[in-house]
Amino acid sequence: MSTITNNASGGNLSPEALSLKHRPRPVEALIYGFLFFCGIVSIFTTLGIVYELGKESLLFFSTPGVTIWGFLTGTRWQPQAGNFGILPLLTSTLLTSGMAMLVAAPLGLAAAIYLSEYATPSLRKALKPTLEVLAGVPTVVYGYFALTFMTPLLRAIFGKDTVEIYNTASAGLVMGILILPLVSSMAEDALSAVPNALREAAYGLGATKLEVAVQVVLPAAVSGLAAAFLVxxxxxxxxxMIVAIAAGAGPRFTFNPFQAAETMSGHIVRISGGDLSYNSIDYNSLFAIGLFLFIVTAAINLVSQQVVRHLKRNTQ
Amino acid sequence: MNGPGLSFPVEFDPTLPRRHSSGNIFARFFLVSTWAGIAALALLMLTILNDSIGYVIITTEVDPASLAVNGVPYEEQTNQQLTDILANHLSARRLRVLEKETPFADLNQAELVLLVEQEVLDPEAAATFSMVQSLFDRSMVNAELAEHPGATMQMRFWLQPGLLSNSGSSNALLAGIxxxxxxxxxxxxxxxxxxxxxxxxxxxxxxxxxxxxxxxxxxxxxxxxxxxxxxxxxxxxxxxxxxxxxxxxxxxxxxxxxxxxxxxxxxxxxxxxxxxxxxxxxxxxxxxxxxxxxxxxxxxxxxxxxxxxxxxxxxxxxxxxxxxxxxxxxxxxxxxxxxxxxxxxxxxxxxxxxxxxxxxxxxxxxxxxxxxxxxxxxxxxxxxxxxxxxxxxxxxxxxxxxxxxxxxxxxxxxxx
The missing domain is CATH 1.10.3720.10 (MetI-like)
Incomplete structure (x- = not known):
C-alpha cells in the first residue's frame, strides 16, 4: 500500500522509479535474516539437546568401571557403590506407563468411539473441551492427587500391608487420567476422518450401530489409533512430577506395582533438585539417563509420525 | 406364531436380539467411559477443596489474649505497642538479629503484627483436619482438641489473604506464596x-x-x-x-x-x-x-x-x-x-x-x-x-x- 502512495505522490517519475529491475531492499533482507534465525532456533535446540546429553553421557561411559552393556543390563543403580544399571529405573518407568495405558487406552478409545459415533454434535462440542481441561491441569497437581487421593484409596482396597505409601500403581493410575484426553482426542480425530460412505454401506447391509463402530470404523482408523496410543x-x-511425588524415592528392581520404585524421570528430578556438583559421576549419570529417555521417546514419536503419514497416504 | 399374510418370519435373524442387546451394553460402556474422565476431574477438584478447608488446632507459645492491652487485641495495636511486645518477649540477642535484618522503625503495622505472630506467638498446627473430617467426624476433632490443653481451634480456609501476602516459611500456618x-x-x-x-x-x-x-x-x-x-x-x-x-x-x-x-x-x-x-x-x-x-x-x-x-x-x-x-x-x-x-x-x-x-x-x-x-x-x-x-x-x-x-x-x- 505504501509503495503505491509513494509513487503517486512522486509526480514526475524518474527513470529509476519506472525501472522494473529488482531493487535492493535492505530492510526486507534484514527481516528475512531475523526470520531465518527464528526458523533455525529449533534446529539448534535439537542439536543442543543431542550435543549436551551426548557429551555428558560420553564422559559417563568413559569412567572406569562403567560400560554401556552394564548400564543397559545392570539391575542395581547405586552411584555410591559404583553400580549403574538402568534396569530398576526402567522397570518402574514401564510399570507406571503400563498402568497409565491400562487406564487411558480402553477409556480413551471408548470415549473416542462415543464422541465420534454416538454423541450428538452439540454434546460432542460440550464434552470434548471439558475432557481437554484434564490435559491442561499441571502435572504437579496430579502428583498431589495421586498422593492424597489415589494412594489412600488403593491402601483402603488392598490393605495397608500390601500397598506402600509411595507406590508405582497410584502414580500410574493418575497418569492414566492425565493422558486420557490425549488418547480420546487423537483417537476421535482418527475415527471422524473415516469416510461416511463406509458407515452408510454397513448400515445398508443391516449392521447395528456397535457393529458399524467396531467392525467397520475401528479397522479403517487403526493407524490413527495406533499413533494416538504411541504418543x-x-x-x-x-x-x-506425578512419579516424583507419588512413586517414591530410591531405585528398586521390582515388578510389584504396590511397592515404591523410582522411575528414570523421577530419579533425574530428585538428584538434580539436591546439591549436585558438576563433573561428578552423579551429574554425568543423569545425562546418560536423560539420553536414554530422549532416544526412547523420540523413537516412539517418530514411529507414530510414520504411522500417521501412512494413514494420510492411504485415505487420499 | 407366524400370521398367515406375513412374508418375513420373525426368526429371520435369530441373532438379532443378541446383537441389539450387546449393542446396548457397549453403548452404555462408551458413555460411562466418556464421563469417567469428567468424573475424575470432579474428584480432583473435590479433593483439593476437601484439603483446603477444615478445622485446625493451634497451639501458641504465648496466649494471644495475654498480649491485649486494655482489651485491644495485638492485631489492632500501634507500632509502638507492638515493638514493646517484641522487646518484652524476645531475648536481647534475637532482638538484635531482627533489628539488623530490618529496623523495627521501618516496618509498618501489618509487618509488625506478622513479626509478633512469627516470633512471639509462634503458632503451631497441632492437628489439621480436612473438610469431610470437620463436618462429619466432630467427635474425632473434639477428642484431638481435648489432648491439647490451652490450644485454640479454628475453622480455617487455607486460601486466605495471608497465603498471598506471606513469603515461604517453615511454619505452615504463616507460610505464603x-x-x-x-x-x-x-x-x-x-x-x-x-x-x-x-x-x-x-x-x-x-x-x-x-x-x-x-x-x-x-x-x-x-x-x-x-x-x-x-x-x-x-x-x-x-x-x-x-x-x-x-x-x-x-x-x-x-x-x-x-x-x-x-x-x-x-x-x-x-x-x-x-x-x-x-x-x-x-x-x-x-x-x-x-x-x-x-x-x-x-x-x-x-x-x-x-x-x-x-x-x-x-x-x-x-x-x-x-x-x-x-x-x-x-x-x-x-x-x-x-x-x-x-x-x-x-x-x-x-x-x-x-x-x-x-x-x-x-x-x-x-x-x-x-x-x-x-x-x-x-x-x-x-x-x-x-x-x-x-x-x-x-x-x-x-x-x-x-x-x-x-x-x-x-x-x-x-x-x-
Missing amino acids: AISRAIGET | RTALYGSLWIIAITILVAFPIGVGAAIFLEEYTVDNAFYRLLRANITNLAGVPSIIYGMLGLAIFVRGMQPITSGALFNAVSGDPAAATGRTILSAGFTLALLILPLIIINAQEAIRAVNPLLRQASLGLGATQWETIWHHVLPQAMPGILTGTILAISRAIGETAPLVVVGAATYITFDPTGPFSKFTTLPIAIYQWVSRPQPEFRSLAAASILVLMALLLSLNAFAIALRNRLQKKQ
Missing part, C-alpha cells in the same frame, strides 16, 4:  | 519476551518464505519432534547450556549485576529458568502460529502482492492481522503450559527455600508449582492443606488465562 505412551514415559 | 508468585511472574515475563517473537518469526518463516525442499521438510519435522520431547529433557538442556555454559550472562556477573561476591554467583537464576521455559514452549507457539497463518485466505496475499506491496509489507499489513487471533490464543495456551511446568525448573535449580522476593532477572527463584511440589512432599497434613490452597490459586490463574484467551479470540474475530 500417549511416549508422554507417559517422559512424565515426571 | 508471595515469593513463589513473583518468581512465576518474572519467569513467565521472560519466557514470553523470548518465545513470542521467535516463535511467531519462525512460523512466518516456515509458512511464507520456505519452499518445499528436503531442508525445510527436516525443519518442520524437527519442530513436531521437539513438541514431543519430555519437559525434563529441556530442564537438562537448560542446566547444561544456560546455567553452566552461559553462567557469566545468566548469573549477571558479566553486567556486574550481582550484589555481594561475584564468585558466588551461579546461573541458577530467573533468566535461566525463563530461557529454558521459552525453549520448551517454542514448538507449541510455532505450531499454533503456523496453523493460524496457514488459515489466512491466500487471495489476500495475492491481492496485496498484486498491488505492488513487498512480501514483508504483505505479511505485516495483511497476513499477521488476520492470523493474530489464532496466534494469540495459541500463545496464551502455551504460556499456561509454562506456568504449570515444574520438573524442568527443579532441574534448572529452583531454590528450595527463599523468603525474599526476586528483584530482577538475576535473582534466585522459586515458583508456584515448585512451592506446591515441596509442600506436597512433606508428610505433615498442614502442609498438604497449604498445597491444596496454593493449587486453587494456580488453577484460578490458569483458568482465567484460558478464559482470557477465548475472550480475546472472540473479540478479535468480531472486529474483522
